[in-house]
Amino acid sequence: MRIDLSPTSWGRVIAVTIAGTAVCIAAAFFVDSYNFPLLSPDALWRAQMTDLLLPLVLAGSFFFFLMFKMRQLAVAQKALSIVAATDSLTAVFNRGAFSMLVEAYLDQARSQAVVDAGAFLIVDADHFKTINDRLGHDCGDQALKLIAKTIKGQLRGADIVGRIGGEEFAVFLPGADASQSWLAAEGIRR
Numbered sequence: 001m002r003i004d005l006s007p008t009s010w011g012r013v014i015a016v017t018i019a020g021t022a023v024c025i026a027a028a029f030f031v032d033s034y035n036f037p038l039l040s041p042d043a044l045w046r047a048q049m050t051d052l053l054l055p056l057v058l059a060g061s062f063f064f065f066l067m068f069k070m071r072q073l074a075v076a077q078k079a080l081s082i083v084a085a086t087d088s089l090t091a092v093f094n095r096g097a098f099s100m101l102v103e104a105y106l107d108q109a110r111s112q113a114v115v116d117a118g119a120f121l122i123v124d125a126d127h128f129k130t131i132n133d134r135l136g137h138d139c140g141d142q143a144l145k146l147i148a149k150t151i152k153g154q155l156r157g158a159d160i161v162g163r164i165g166g167e168e169f170a171v172f173l174p175g176a177d178a179s180q181s182w183l184a185a186e187g188i189r190r
Contacts, residue, residue, distance in 0.1 A: 007074035013067040017060060024059035025052060046128045087163040089141055090148035098162025119181035121171040123188055125149060128167035154187035 003006055003011040022175055028051040085097035104119075109115045132140040144167065151161050151169055160172040171188070173181055180185065 002028070008071060008078060009069070013064065013071050014039075016067045016079035017063040020063035021056060021060040028052075028055050084164055087148075090163050092148050092152065092169070093160065093162035095162060096161060096163045098164060098170060098172075101160050101162075105172070105174055116175040116178045119173040119176045119178075119184075121173070121181070121185055122164075123147070123169040123171065125167040149189050154184050159184070 003015060005012045016118075029048070031050050032047055032162075035047065039047055056085045068079060085093055092098075120168065125143070126141070133142055144163075146162065147167075147169065148161070151171060155161060155175075156176075157170070158174055159176075160174075162170050164170045171184070173184055176184065
C-alpha cells in the first residue's frame with residue numbers, strides 16, 4: 001500500500017507529524033544521553049520519560065497543526081487555481097488557461113524530433129446576438145452552456161476546450177489526424 005503524500009492529502013499530514021515527532025524525540029534522547037551515566041536509576045527513568053513525553057506532546061501537536069494548516073492552504077490554492085482557469089458560466093477553460101495549455105503543448109512538441117498531428121478548431125455560434133436580444137440573456141446563457149456541453153461531449157480525454165470570447169469557443173485536438181479532426185468538427189457542428 002502506498003501513502004498519498006501530495007500537498008492536499010491527509011497522508012502527508014500524518015507522515016510528517018509522525019516523522020517530525022520521532023526526530024524531536026530522538027534529538028531529546030541524544031542531547032540528554034550525555035547526562036544518563038551520571039543519574040541514579042530513578043532519575044534516569046524520569047529523564048527518559050521526559051525525553052519521550054515532552055517532545056511527543058509538544059512536537060506532535062506542533063507538527064500536526066503546522067501540516068494541517070499547510071494542507072488547508074494547498075486545498076485552497078488548488079480550488080483557487082481551478083476557479084482562475086475556468087469560465088464560470090460554461091465550466092470550460094477560460095481564454096488565458098486555454099492559451100497557456102495549448103502553448104505548453106506546442107512548446108513540448110517543438111522539442112521533440114517527431115511531432116504528432118493535431119488540430120485547432122474555432123466554434124463561433126452564429127446569430128448569437130439575436131438570441132440575447134429576442135429571448136434575453138438568461139436564455140443566451142443557457143445556450144452557451146449547451147454549446148459547451150455539446151463540444152465537451154465530442155472530445156477525447158486529451159482534447160482541450162476553452163471559451164475565448166463571448167460566443168466563441170476554441171478546441172485543441174492534440175495528436176488528431178485530419179479524419180479525427182473532421183469527425184470532431186462535424187460532431188460539434190451537428
